[in-house]
Amino acid sequence: MLSALLNSNEPGRICEIVQPGNEFEVHTDFSWVSVPDDTTPNDRYNPDGTISKYDPLSIPGFAEHAYMVARGIAYQSIGNQLDMLYREIKANGTISTDGEWFNHIVSVKQAIPKDDPVKVLEWNVQHWESVSGNTAPV
Numbered sequence: 001m002l003s004a005l006l007n008s009n010e011p012g013r014i015c016e017i018v019q020p021g022n023e024f025e026v027h028t029d030f031s032w033v034s035v036p037d038d039t040t041p042n043d044r045y046n047p048d049g050t051i052s053k054y055d056p057l058s059i060p061g062f063a064e065h066a067y068m069v070a071r072g073i074a075y076q077s078i079g080n081q082l083d084m085l086y087r088e089i090k091a092n093g094t095i096s097t098d099g100e101w102f103n104h105i106v107s108v109k110q111a112i113p114k115d116d117p118v119k120v121l122e123w124n125v126q127h128w129e130s131v132s133g134n135t136a137p138v
Contacts, residue, residue: 001020001034001035001036001037002017002018002019002020002034002035002036002037002039003017003018003019003020003022003023003032003033003034003035004016004017004032004033004034004035004039004045005017005018005023005026005030005031005032006030006031006032006033006045007029007030008029008030008031009029011047012044012045012046012047012052013044013045014035014039014040014041014042014043014044014045015030015041016041017035017039017040017041020034033045033049035051036051039051040054042054056121057117057118057121062117062121063117066117066120066121066124067112067113067114067117067120068114070112070120070123070124070127071108071109071112071114073127074108074111074112074123074127075104075105075108076104081101081104084099084100084101084104085099085101087100088100088101111123
């Protein structure tokens, strides 16, 4: 079991999680409760003492919009894309569906399909872990 810090002014919000024995003195608006070991600060503490696990797919707008943010990251900068086009034109005199830029765009669209929020979430988690070196809190 872990200890979670709750704020009575924000019902259900877990402010912090610590190992038992590492709790600290808090204002009367806060309280410590025991929670399961797999609890994260993203989860919700329910009035009956149970935990609702964080589910990004249930966030309003995630399914409709998360792919745009993920693709914006994956496409890389306009400068990098222009450099891909420049190298292809310099080497071949034109751009084609076999070139570096086109294949890059296709790979992003395949990895982050706008009609599959689960796959978008998977890409986001993988990307976050690759840049942070941490396991994503999902």
